[in-house]
Amino acid sequence: IHRIRNGQITVDGQVVTDPDMILREGSKLVYHRLAWKEPFAPHLLQVLYEDDDMVALNKPSGLQVLPKGIFQQRTVLAQLQWKEWKMPPSSCSKRKNVQLHPVPVHRLGRGTSGLLLCAKTKLAKVQLASYFAEGAANAEKKRDGTEVGKERKISKFYRALVTGILEHDGDVVTQPIGLVHYPGVAEGLYVACSSG
Helix, strand or coil: CHHHHCCCEEECCEECCCCCCCCCCCCCEEECCCCCCCCCCCCCCEEEEECCCEEEEEECCCCECCCECCECCCEHHHHHHHCCECCCCCCCHHHCCCCECCEECCCCCCCCCEEEEEECCHHHHHHHHHHHHCCCCCCEECCCCCEECCCCCCCCCCCCCCCCCCCCCCCCCCCCEEEEEECCEEEEEEEECCCC
């Protein structure tokens, strides 16, 4: 009904204004879809570090890392693919001036700002991803939820701004991040939870 009222439906070339209109056999019904426009998202990615194998970016809050849902072009991955990445002059001649498209090796939620590591090579992607995962499989959970065992070579730390009266100046959440159902968010949210 909304699309009829917006004049997006035609029958035999005539705009339909009556939602109760009865179609005749052989009539041609056409839906004129409005142009889709991707919502605004920040787009400034600051390169904090770069070498032959990786790039470290400062990802702003509001920018999604990978395409999903309503964000398909305004993502970190799309920006990495648009920019020309060249190997520094010190690299071997076979790889000079090769256009590279780094890929993120971990995720940061759209609402999260922070350091995002991206690999320029397949080997770097495998190695960096293993640095985030190392220790996770070998760790043993204690009753209080903390893990004992091999430390990861790379760990993420999140800082949050909170309001209200807190007992302590800070706290550490040691639970893994997992998907939970959240009202109004069809796919749920990733939060610290025991089901990690």
